[in-house]
Amino acid sequence: MPRDASDLLHGTLDVLVLKTLTWGPMHGYAIAEWIEERGDGELVIVDAALYKALHRLEDAGAIESEWGYSENNRRAKYYALTTRGRAQLRAEAATWRRYATAVGRILGST
Amino acid sequence: MRIPRGVRRVFRLPTTRERLVRELDDEVRFHIETRVERLVARGMPRDDAYTEAMRRFGDVDELRSYCQTIEVTHMQRMELRERIGGLAQDLRYALRQIHKAPAFSAIAALTLALGIGATTSIFSVVSGVLLKPLPFREPDRIVQLLGQDAKGNLQGRYTDPTFDDVAAQSHSFSALAEYQFGVSTIQVGGEAYPLKTASVSRGYFDVFGLTPAAGRFFAPDEQVLNASPAAVISYDFWQRQFGGAKSAIGASLFRGSQRLIIVGVLPPHLEYPAGVDVLTPRETRPKSTSRTAYNWLAVARLAPGVSLPKAQVDLSTILKRLKATYGDYTWTSDGTVVPLRDRIVGPIKPMLLLILAASLVLLLIACANVANLLVARMASREGEIAVRLALGAGRGRLAQQLLAESSILALLGCVGGLAFTLLGVKLLLLLKPASIPRVDDIGIDWRVLTFAVAASAVMALVLGLVAAWRAVRGDLRSALANAQRTKGGGASYRLRGTLVVAQLAMTMVLLAGAAVLGRSFLHLMSVQPGFNTRGVVFATALLPQSTDDSTRTARRGQYLQGALAQLGALPGVTAAGAADGELLNGGSSTGSFLVLDNAAVKIRMDDLERLFQDKTRTGTAEYWLATPGYFKAMGIPVVRGRMLDDRDRAGAPHAAVVSASLAQKQWPGQDPIGKVIEFGNMDGDLTPITIVGVVADVRDRSLSAEPFPAVYASYAQRPGNSSSLTFAIATTAPASTIASARRLLHDLRPDIPVHLQRVEDVVASSVSYQRFLLLLVGVFGLVSLLLAALGVYSVIAYLVAQRTPELGIRVALGARSLDVVRLVVAQGLTLVITGAVVGTAGAVFATRLLKTMVYETSTTDPVGFAVVIALLCVIAVIASWIPARRAAQIDPMDALRAG
Secondary structure (H helix, E strand, C coil): CCEEHHHCCCCHHHHHHHHHHCCCCEEHHHHHHHHHHHCCCCEECCHHHHHHHHHHHHHHCCEEEEEEECCCCCEEEEEEECHHHHHHHHHHHHHHHHHHHHHHHHHHCC | CCCCHHHHHHCCCCCCHHHHHHHHHHHHHHHHHHHHHHHHHCCCCHHHHHHHHHHHHCCHHHHHHHHHHHHHHHHHHHHHHHHHHHHHHHHHHHHHHHHHCHHHHHHHHHHHHHHHHHHHHHHHHHHHHHHCCCCCCCHHHEEEEEEECCCCCEECCECHHHHHHHHHHCCCEEEEEEEEEEEEEEEECCEEEEEEEEEECCCHHHHHCCCCCEECCCCHHHCCCCCCCEEEECHHHHHHHHCCCHHHCCCEEEECCEEEEEEEECCCCCCCCCCCCEEEEHHHCCCCCCCCCCCEEEEEEECCCCCHHHHHHHHHHHHHHHHHHHHHHCCCCEEEEEEHHHHHHHHHHHHHHHHHHHHHHHHHHHHHHHHHHHHHHHHHCHHHHHHHHHCCCCHHHHHHHHHHHHHHHHHHHHHHHHHHHHHHHHHHHHCCCCCCCCHHHCCCCHHHHHHHHHHHHHHHHHHHHHHHHHHHHCCHHHHHHHHCCCCCCHHHHHHHHHHHHHHHHHHHHHHHHHHHHHHHHHHHHCCCCCCCCCCEEEEEEECCCCCCHHHHHHHHHHHHHHHHHHHHCCCCEEEEEEECCECCCCECEEEEEEEECCCCCCCCHHHHHHHCCCHHHEEEEEEEEECHHHHHHHCCCEEEECCCCCCCCCCCCCEEEEEHHHHHHHCCCCCCCCCEEECHHHHCCCCCEEEEEEECCCCCCCCCCCCCCEEEEECCCCCCCCCEEEEEEEECCHHHHHHHHHHHHHHHCCCCCEEEEEHHHHHHHHCHHHHHHHHHHHHHHHHHHHHHHHHHHHHHHHHHHHHHHHHHHHHHCCCCHHHHHHHHHHHHHHHHHHHHHHHHHHHHHHHHHHHHHCCCCCCCCHHHHHHHHHHHHHHHHHHHHHHHHHHHCCCHHHHHHHC
């Protein structure tokens, strides 16, 4: 059953957004689509939560935004990773891997 | 284009809520429409696709408010950062300004440092003496009990029965104790020391909340009549004498022939009375039954929950009841309770506050001086300020900028001032103001630091505001126009003139105060005290207190005769005598005597109290014991009858001489010679005394106090039980006499410590209080005079620079240089006279505060005021003479061209 990503641990969505943006500047819809595709439909994002994450990350300086034009030539707000965002992603991804390994080890130990 | 938010703010671009909401809505709309299109492309009907997109988006309103919160906090953060950035910028700019004008900055900071240093030094004394709590536990609860006689005079001392009644009947105190203190010769380890000792009753240590640092305090069996004597010593004495060794407990001290066993040590720095080294239990000696033997001080600790007024009412009620019961047998009819600290520092408080006020005036003068310099500097910066205003700098921002500059000056002043304070406190303590209690508590602590910082902050604020007011007041256009030509204008002169007048007025107040104190001091020093104030050496010996009365007379007589014979034979010594008290240093004790019908009357101790009820047959006088040589050495002449002489030896009928004022008071219009008095309550010897002569009056208490009536009995006949003996040695070579007398007296009795000093030093230290006050107010007055002179100079110099073209025209039209000088000096004099008029009004008011501190001098002494005004005028003429000379040498052509 697909999971709402906001159910996941706090901060998960932020990491996912940062990871997504390593592929280049994207607007909000593209980010949502990208995460859903890569998550094989396991992760369904509530859009409002995604935008909250985007504004939160922008305020923290991890990403920056700029208005541009989408592939169908419509005005859209594009988000791009900043240097600080890259550093944050590296740190958080490492934490995540350690965390996931630990949880997996415990679950697999029966 | 992406615009960073900071930039948006700088250019005042809209960062409103509407923009935020609009952008967010655009973003959300794009998202939803894109999703709808994707869904439609997959074959969903448009309406369903829209519903699905909305569902998947979630709560838009919540998102909106979430983003707004982020935005608001972001803005707040930015604003704070900008403000701090602005402040840093201001400080950098201010430092640059100060660097650009090093002379101005140095003088301004130094002047402030001087003012702050002087004020803080004095404040450190005030803080240590008046503000710091006493070091005991809950010191505010410790009180001193005072009595009050029928006339309302406060009595510091209690009698044994009165104290016991108060202790039994009061409900306001958790502990109370009576005590007395004095100096005794204590022998320890074979050496004799004069030590401060106190006799304290049960409850004493509870009153002060003390616990022993070593050993214990007195046990109940040591606090009974004739118990084996125990002693508690001070921590300081323990360290000094025993090196803090535990073995001190159980060691012996000797007071005369009495052996004291040390049982405990007081905690460090917690001795009371100040400097006491040995405490003994009061209860080992019998209590007096007399309600007029005022020998004991009384302290108490307020019981929990009892307020001071409540305790006062309690004590007053008890004492009034005792008065009603005992009538004339007691002289105490009322009483009160005062905090111990007030009792200790009360006498010095007015003087310290006065000096603090004087130093604050000095600080104000220093501040006015710097303000004056600042206004001059602002005038020269008028162009710069105008340009900044024209470029759109806000006036508030400009004020903040100037405040930053004055803050840096004040900070420098504060640091310098604290350095001056370190020095100043040392100097103050060097002056050895003997009459100041708690001198050990004086130092630089957090109170002093707070004071210095607060004073500096006020200076910064005042100066900043003056500068800002001066800077933003003007008309921008005219300032811009004028900036290139003249530096400053008439308004600047008026402001600076006002500041200088204020300075002069305050200087006048300080100097008038100094003049009044100076005249008073001169009067005091020219007082004829009735004894030789030159060429006399005092040698005060601390006699051992022996309990054996039978041999005391003989032993004391032997010591006295031996010492006097040898002292009299020293080279240069013209006369030598002795008395039981030291002039100007406590003198002798005062008591009541009885007038008897003749020398044959026999009196018993028990009769005394009854006989004293007959007021027509009693009198009050100081009771002195003296040898015949004493009067010769001190130069006290006999005015009637005969002097005490060798006839008045032990065994002969007791004789005395009385002072002229006693003869006048007790027997007006009669011959006092041959009168018989009974003064046995002073020394326990009930033998009647016949008056054989009258001697001149002596100011023995202080130079300023009227002579007190005195009776001088013969030392040879009544050696008494006084604890000290003062040799008065008239000599033509004081220095060598001191040296040889010290050696001689030590060789005679090594166990008797002797303190030697010249009468000049005794007189000088008796007026140390007055000298201290005069010196400080005088120094403050002179420093402020210097500052005021600088103020006058700078304003007049500025004025001359302003009027150079005009003066040039005058010279060109034939004015002689003397005319120009007169013109300029007149300007300076105008300032001074205005200042003097204002200052005189202030001084008349301010010097009234000196009323209780001056001796036979009017606080509005016209001569003093006239001298001060004359001094101010002379200084003003000198200060304006220098720029006036420059003005007189103006070359008219240069001046006109410059204009």
